[in-house]
Amino acid sequence: MGLIIGSRDADKAKAAASKIQTTIGSSSRVYGLVNPEVASKADILVVTVPFAALPDTIKSLKSSIKPGQIVVNVTVPLETAVGGLVCGDDTDAKKVVLDLAKAIPGVRGVDAGPLSNSRTIEQLTALLVSLNIRYGVKTAGLRITGLHSST
Numbered sequence: 001m002g003l004i005i006g007s008r009d010a011d012k013a014k015a016a017a018s019k020i021q022t023t024i025g026s027s028s029r030v031y032g033l034v035n036p037e038v039a040s041k042a043d044i045l046v047v048t049v050p051f052a053a054l055p056d057t058i059k060s061l062k063s064s065i066k067p068g069q070i071v072v073n074v075t076v077p078l079e080t081a082v083g084g085l086v087c088g089d090d091t092d093a094k095k096v097v098l099d100l101a102k103a104i105p106g107v108r109g110v111d112a113g114p115l116s117n118s119r120t121i122e123q124l125t126a127l128l129v130s131l132n133i134r135y136g137v138k139t140a141g142l143r144i145t146g147l148h149s150s151t
């Protein structure tokens with residue numbers, strides 16, 4: 001499996017890819033390309049841009065995205081994130097993304113239901129931001145408990 005890093009700037013993408021390649025060694029190939037090229041090649045496309053840049057970014061990628069491609073949007077309007085919760089309407093695509101999340105050390109992928117549930121998660125994010133402000137911290141978080149370890 002290869003990894004492609006996208007950027008608006010080809011040189012920046014190559015530099016980031018090279019840095020990651022150096023870090024992980026030769027176990028996997030890392031490439032750097034401009035965003036539309038990444039969208040045309042990747043099986044799984046992860047969009048990680050600032051919230052304000054999301055509409056223009058998606059428009060710039062739209063014509064490159066292929067049928068059947070999995071698009072993961074991790075962009076959230078607020079800085080505090082509720083990590084590991086995966087929403088989506090395509091069961092097979094969601095399983096692929098949950099498996100990816102589980103592969104990240106310290107992250108437990110949790111199936112958070114249909115895409116419409118992402119609105120609820122954004123509201124939880126707003127709650128966490130207000131808790132951070134009220135308690136003068138940056139670390140308020142939520143943990144999902146009571147699930148079987150295999151889920």
Ligand SMILES: NC(=O)c1ccc[n+]([C@@H]2O[C@H](COP(=O)([O-])OP(=O)(O)OC[C@H]3O[C@@H](n4cnc5c(N)ncnc54)[C@H](OP(=O)(O)O)[C@@H]3O)[C@@H](O)[C@H]2O)c1
Pocket residue numbers: 006007008009012013048049050051052053056057074075076077078079081082083084
């Ligand atoms: N769901 C979660 O658990 C979670 C966790 C963390 C972060 N996030 C979200 O993920 C998103 C990315 O976070 P981040 O910290 O990686 O953001 P970031 O470092 O500010 O931006 C990521 C990249 O987006 C590109 N970018 C910046 N401005 C842009 C613009 N106007 N148009 C198009 N591309 C632009 C830049 O790449 P180039 O200059 O190379 O194009 C930049 O390196 C945010 O929305 C953040 O809230 C979610």
